[in-house]
Amino acid sequence: MSSLFLLLLIFFGGVAAAVQPVINARLAARVGVIEAATVSFGVGTVLLVGLSLLVSKGSFRGLVGTPAWEMSGGLFGAFFVALTILAVPRLGVTTVMAALIVAQLVTGLFFDHFGFLGVPVEAIDFKRIFGVLLLLVGTALVYRP
Structure with a gap:
């Protein structure tokens, strides 16, 4: 793909x-x-x-011995x-989606930077932080109390 x-x-x-x-x-x-x-x-x-049942090539047998947190x-x-x-x-949908995206990106930055749960390490840098800050500003702009 x-x-x-x-x-x-x-x-x-x-x-x-x-x-x-x-x-x-x-x-x-x-x-x-x-x-x-x-x-x-x-x-x-x-x-x-x-x-x-119809198209997957996987198997639920792999669940045997899997740590509980991996199924959470x-x-x-x-x-x-x-x-x-x-x-x-x-x-509203726009505010909720914007806030979710900012939260996902902040979480993603930490997962990438520290390699949490085995994700490949990608260091946090100014450019990535600035991008998230721009999205945070965007969230503030679309929020209507």
Whole structure:
């Protein structure tokens, strides 16, 4: 897969990340926040189980002996989904997405710099910090209290 195609897919992933909390917030207005998050994860789980059975070359056997923390990603996902369901109706999609992106980039800088969880080390430098600061300023500009 080419890097350009991967970037295009990431772009559409970003679109999905902006659309998902809007849909989930609408559902939450009908059923509640936790219930909407449960439905969101349930639908995603059904899709992923189907894909794993039909097209995946992997195996769940690899889970045997896997440390529990390596399977904790769903906890972060549940927190993320529930939080965006709460935040989008109050802050708006643009502000929520901007704040999430800044938080992800700051976290990413530290993961890259220190090689947390085995990611390749990429040192923090002024240019990268400046880029994150510009996004922080952008977040402040789009926020409407």
